[in-house]
Amino acid sequence: MKKFSKLFVLLSVLVVLPLTLLAGCGKSQKTVKLGIMGNDDRIWNPVKKTLKKEGINLQLVSFSDYSQPNGALQNHEIDANAFQHQAFLDNWNKAHKSDIVSIGNTILTPIGLYSKKISNIKDLKKGSTIAIPNDPTNEGRALQLLQEYGLLKVKNLSGFPTPKDVYDNKLNLKFTPLDAAQTARSLDDVTAAVVNTNYALDAKLNPKKALIKEEVNNESKPYINIIATNKSQKNDKDLKKVVEAYQTEATKKNIEKTYDGAFIPAWNIKLK
Template sequence: MSENDNSPENDDLGLPEKPKKKWRGVLLGLAALVVIAVVAVVVVQGRSTDTAADRTKVRIGVTDASKPYWKTYKELAAAQGIDLETVNFSDYHQANPALSQKQIDVNLFQHLLFLANYNASNEDTLTPIASTYVVPLSLYSQKHPAVAGIPQGGSVAIPNDPTNQARALLVLQQAGLIKLKDGGTVLSTPAEIDTAASKVSVTPVDAAQTVASLPSVDAAIINNNFALDAKLDPTKALFGDDPNSPSAAPYINVFVVRAEDRDNPTYRELVEIYRDERVSGQAQADSKGTSVLVDRPQAELEGILADLAKTVRTPK
């Protein structure tokens, strides 16, 4: 074999050429795909973060969280970027302290007189931002089909919390069952009943127990929510006050927030969502048509609250 046996012509042994450039192209392609995938993940994660940042969580205190309209309300709020959480209170008296202590952000369960009484008693400044409705306070009986059937000396149960108690006494006076000294006020108590001029006696009980008291009394004044929960037919009530009357102003139900949040745009948006027919219509239907929607300006509500608070604080 000559020394030329190692010449290039002898390198061609039928083997394929080393594909260096081809593999380099494949590797570059794979690297590009990896970069694209990483970028896509970053973009998606960034978009998710941005979306989460755009959402607002609001905790609202209520006393009827099981009602169907709350589900609708939450869905409509969620579509506007507000995650609404209902916090239910079985005791009316806990929802305002929870708001004051920032356990919740807003509440919707009370009328203006209830709020005025709370603020005055606790030196607090919770404030209304919007009105919702007025519901009647009605008289029910399992023993008598009409007010006239309630006998002389009969007994009537009424709620014992200060605001609803006074309103119940005014309802009984309108029904001709009792007479209050000096005509009564939004702060009247059973001590102001003119017994000699009254047809019945009253027994104050916890508002939640007024329904349970029906078998043992001639009649009972029952808050609308408790009456509906007990499946009482509001059309069968013996008597009720007029939600459309000017005297009903203290009993306008309101959205309530801490004073520093009175102009919070998210809470104002929640008010507008509540007024959507899909929510307010369901709430109206849930009340069996008894509630009357009210739209009062915030300044007017604050004025009513201030007047009521002054009344509450004024010694008798």
């Protein structure tokens, strides 16, 4: 009977020991929730795989318009987001008394003017209607784009110009401010629309066929997109790993291949 008992104990140890070792060898996964827009998961999924090897489970939370990700961040529903440029963030912080900060650059996406009714900017006629994003930074950016190509002039260039700041509007262009997500969808109803590149791609518009597009230069700096988080988390080691995993040569090649030049990797960009 004693021999049977000793044998039973020995077998129990042999069965339990491997399971204990297996449990001890497994890495505990820290979940980081990242807010993104639309189809940005095509860029983030490879980053997600890299981070998994480092013990971070990157959970991508997709939003449909620009008004959502910062609110979710403020409410601690997500840990960080990657959708906005610095000018948008600065305006958001001022308007909402928040303290969201940038922890790394991602991409630069020049905006463009698109149309289903004309094929050349010279075909714009008097009284043509143009849809523009209605959030302050992108609205001003859209008007500056039109000024850049000599269609009008705007005051308040140092701030965020609105249609009220437009002058020398020789074609008497009319403006329809819409949520940025709706500008591409308005193309059946307006002559042309200024569309942010991510929404243009979602709507199957080709940035290479835009009537006009932003120049990339020193004035582009405020429009470089960023990874952002609450100020209290800016030194979080896991978020730093997310930035490092994104800002790689592999990500750069993936961006260039996926978006065919429409998105420009911007963490090492040199502007003139």
